[in-house]
Amino acid sequence: MAEPGTGPEPAGEAPLFDLIELFFFAYRDFTADADRQLEALQFGRAHHRVLHFVYRNPGLTVAALLDILKITKQSLNRVMKDLTDGGFIEVRTGVSDRRRRLLQATPEGCRLALDLARLHSERFERALAPLPDAVRPQAVAFLLGMIDTAERPQVEALVWGAPPPDPDRPAGRDAGPHRLGAREQAA
Amino acid sequence: MAEPGTGPEPAGEAPLFDLIELFFFAYRDFTADADRQLEALQFGRAHHRVLHFVYRNPGLTVAALLDILKITKQSLNRVMKDLTDGGFIEVRTGVSDRRRRLLQATPEGCRLALDLARLHSERFERALAPLPDAVRPQAVAFLLGMIDTAERPQVEALVWGAPPPDPDRPAGRDAGPHRLGAREQAA
DNA sequence: GAGATATGTCAATGATGCTGACGTATTTTG
DNA sequence: CAAAATACGTCAGCATCATTGACATATCTC
Secondary structure, eight states, rough: OOOOOOOOBBBOOOOOOOHHHHHHHHHHHHHHHHHHHHHTTTTTHHHHHHHHHHHHSEEEEEHHHHHHHHHHHHHHHHHHHOOOOOOOEEEESSSSTOOOEEEOOHHHHHHHHHHHHHHHHHHHHHHHHOOOOOHHHHHHHHHHHSSGGHHHHHHHHHHHOOOOOOTTTTTTTTOOOOOTTTOOOOO | OTTSOOOOOOBSSSHHHHHHHHHHHHHHHHHHHHHHHHHHHTHHHHHHHHHHHHHHTEEEEEEHHHHHHHOOOOHHHHHHHHHHHHHHHEEEBBSTTTOEEEEEEEHHHHHEEEOOOOHHHHHHHHHHHTSSHHHHHHHHHHHHHSOOGGGHHHHHHHHHSSSOOOOTTSSSSSOOOOOTTTOOOOO
């Protein structure tokens, strides 16, 4: 249809093999940066994900975190124990609802999360440096478009809902405005 | 430097949280498409990766495949057995070097690989549809830039080295030009 | 013939996910 | 107030996908 005279197309258009494969390799190298750093602490990728989202959403509840990561509480608790034992994440009891556990990165946890985020950032910066400035917002739009439509509102709230906390401020008080509607003050 | 008067920056620039998190969520949803399809066949993501790269590089040797996937032969053989037993991948003995095993997708394997690739393609097409046409090559450049510099030549050869095979042609003969220097005729 | 190479296999282990079943504390509801 | 729902934690078992280490076999190269 688009290319007359090329003969019958057996089963639709040719797949975008370049994007498929580049996405696979890009993600693998992207994660490898942090993996090397985490190895020294005996942490895995799961620990990193938990720490990252807790760092980015201080006061997050367990249920909200499970919803972000889409894993079970059994899977979460295994790595959460390592993170709390290691002093990277602090758990407090909610005030308005004492059943809730409010999660927060300790100053040490903030430092680690920030270090790892910078590693990832540097890779993005290296990738974007040789390209026109306009590519950065286009990359954001492209990646957002890759996310399930149903998930997009939640992801947008998560990504642009609030500025990151300051690792030097002792991990208490309100470390930022509400995001996800999952935060409250701790005791 | 770039923003005078904003006060001291404690430890470098703020990370690109948006790209970091969008990349995470985008990859997760990207892989979820194929995962659902593979579940019916009792295959996992590892089976998919193996089938995909064998489909894309007919005549690939085991060593070359291990180098692409960066896994051990023990990990590979577990899923390879499932794929050969299921009639998705065919293994032949090399001619010029009979130690080598030349891997090739069967017609059934080609169909499955192509179906899964199209699933992934559709997600890319949905993501790119609302964006300017210029974004597609920029997305390619961006993703390529995310890959380790040392790996880039190999990835480029893998991605743009040869056209994909035709699933209707019986899986024999030379199904395309050499790529990676890893292919040869089978007995 | 010796040694390197390509591959396959056995055994054990680790990381990360899952389901199902309970238990406990706390809040909400009737 | 009692019952039900909610938030969380835990125990037990299982699946997938990766690892390391050791060893066997076939084949090629020198």
